[in-house]
Amino acid sequence: MSASVLVIGGGSGIGLALAHHYYALGATVSVISRQPAAGQQWYWYQDELQQHAITEQLLQQALQQQPDTIFICNGVLHDAQAAPEKTIRQFDTEVLLSRVTSNVAVPARYLQLLFNYLCKTPNIKLLVLSAKVGSITDNALGGWYSYRISKAALNMLVKNLSIEVSRLNKSAAIVSVHPGTTDTALSMPFQANLPQGQLQSAASTALRLAHVAAGLQPAASGCLLNWDGSILPY
Template sequence: MSDALIVGGSGAIGSALIQHYGALGYGVTALSRKAAPPWAQGQGWLHWQSVDEQDSASLNAVLAQILAKTPDVVFLCQGWLHQDAMVPEKAISQLSDEHFQQSLAVNLLSPARYLQALMPYLFRQPEVKVLVLSAKVGSITDNQLGGWYSYRASKAALNMLVKTASIELKRRNKTATIVTVHPGTTASELSAPFQARVPAAQLQSPDSTAKRLAQVAARLQPEQTGLLLNWDGQPLPF
């Protein structure tokens, strides 16, 4: 039986990925800052672990236990866009230290901590695949609309982080693949304030997004390592 590791399991996409892989017969481990929700309790194929990622010793100890199951697919699903009065900036005059720091903390530093802790495992695990959820708005080349300063900047930095990690990983494990992926606009708390502007055909349910991301993971090849991919597996520009 194959195993999957989902980091950020309490979010809409993370939760859907957990259930999708569980339905495929995988053993799934979910990591989150939050306790397991009711739907996740009593599932024999699922191990839910709450973890404080800012405590590196605790994170390493948790991962050491989990990685004994040798997951062959890993998703990092952290993401933050808005909260209360902090909304995406339309002009640079709206940029604040608090908003920028929160974007960086969740969208960049959180996955960076996990990649740092996971790297020794990725060095040695044959054919392991890591998919880090990013966003198309993090593409510098694709940015024609402006706005959303802190979110764009944090996702652009995430894309560079993963690209750089892919180079280090390839030197040690040529069968491994690590990419960033734009999941598409998904019905979730993150996208809720902006869904009215999205054509109905483009707004995906979490279940649909999970299915598409799993298909991308299944088709990943080592020569794609370091790329930013769209939800359909096609490369996006950095």
């Protein structure tokens, strides 16, 4: 079991469920989030995601807890600005840039700041929440242009980082992972037509992701994993 866990983007949904899961197991849990602390059950750092210096300071404080497992859970599928596109006719450059910022640039900033820690920490595990719809090979339905593009870019980001870290730390395991369809605000508008049993609670998804993390090995570093730990195509 992980002795110390850092959850970035842990203020709600899957991230918050992961924090609850590991705390219940007795792990030291640190959370970085834009959301205010919902109680002081764990170490909580509020990041306004505005100033690079603030984020770096918060992260360095969190790393003092020496996490052996790190989750990055930031991501946006839809917001008040726009829903996922059903056709290229709905494509908007500003929406794409917004999704790339949330789904790629924010995780990239954290990964940049985590680089030295990842390179020097034996057996470190890093799991970045991605999405199966970011797989180019698996895409048979089309649509959701901005979200698919941003998640495909995120998968490349994680792959790139895994290669660079492996040159300095062969024991590191860095992956992107599809958590499965979870009952959160992100999936809420798209739940009506899901097959029975596909929708998971946040607690159930956290349990599955924790199981993937527990079994994660350096040989899988750079892969896009499914919620069950199997390897998905890029």
